[in-house]
Amino acid sequence: MKPLYHPAVEDVTVEGILYALSNPVRVQILKEIMRSNSPKSCSDFLSLPDRVIPKSTLSQHFKILREAGLIRSERKGVSMRNTPRCQELRPRFGRLIGEILAAYAEEYSAVAGADSPES
């Protein structure tokens, strides 16, 4: 089976990160993967708080996050284990990713419980 491509940290680009995170669905996915203590599978996101996403579209979103260097995906049995790579990227990009996610959190806070049910 075709191996999944993961760029080396030094091949990750700012451009790629910004592009990947310029889509709110991908941001929700990344945030959830980061928040969760255990790896998330793709199908955990078939329905987000606000919408349903077709499998093929979701697969594409994961590919973009993966190839931007933001997540690592490992096949595990029938499904996939997705984990964040933010830790790895920090030495190279510093606060960049954190600032982006924080900015989204701000923006969404008044809109919907997009990802903070905080109940």
Next chain:
Amino acid sequence: MKPLYHPAVEDVTVEGILYALSNPVRVQILKEIMRSNSPKSCSDFLSLPDRVIPKSTLSQHFKILREAGLIRSERKGVSMRNTPRCQELRPRFGRLIGEILAAYAEEYSAVAGADSPES
């Protein structure tokens, strides 16, 4: 003549900013506009350090930066005066924009004098 659209600060979105800055040409434009003490016209960028950009393409890039809220464009006689809006955005987005530009600066530093003829 059609007036130029500039979003109010509260209508600026993280998504729009990230998207606008996920293109290296637009990043170079913004950085130069920020560095310069006087407003820059669009045609100042017809040829960047590394490539030549058609007028129509450039016009589109400016529109995207403008509508993302990153720059302000005022018609001044025959040309345009473009100035950054980062100052205005800081209360809302904090370090976001600065971090993005800093990350690009890092990345480019080994590649080319992308935008620092600083002569």
Next chain:
DNA sequence: ATCGATAGTTCATAAAAGCGGGACTAGCGA
């Protein structure tokens, strides 16, 4: 005023990217 030059926008078209349904592949458990 009119002409000509310059700065940008708009239009048309072709290339590329995105979305999503459906078929396909891989691993797991009867």
Next chain:
DNA sequence: TCGCTAGTCCCGCTTTTATGAACTATCGAT
């Protein structure tokens, strides 16, 4: 082996992007 589940791939459709060409607006000179 069959059936189920998780993802990927392929294809058609729509949207976006890039760019040359035509158009609009303003300035300066005559």
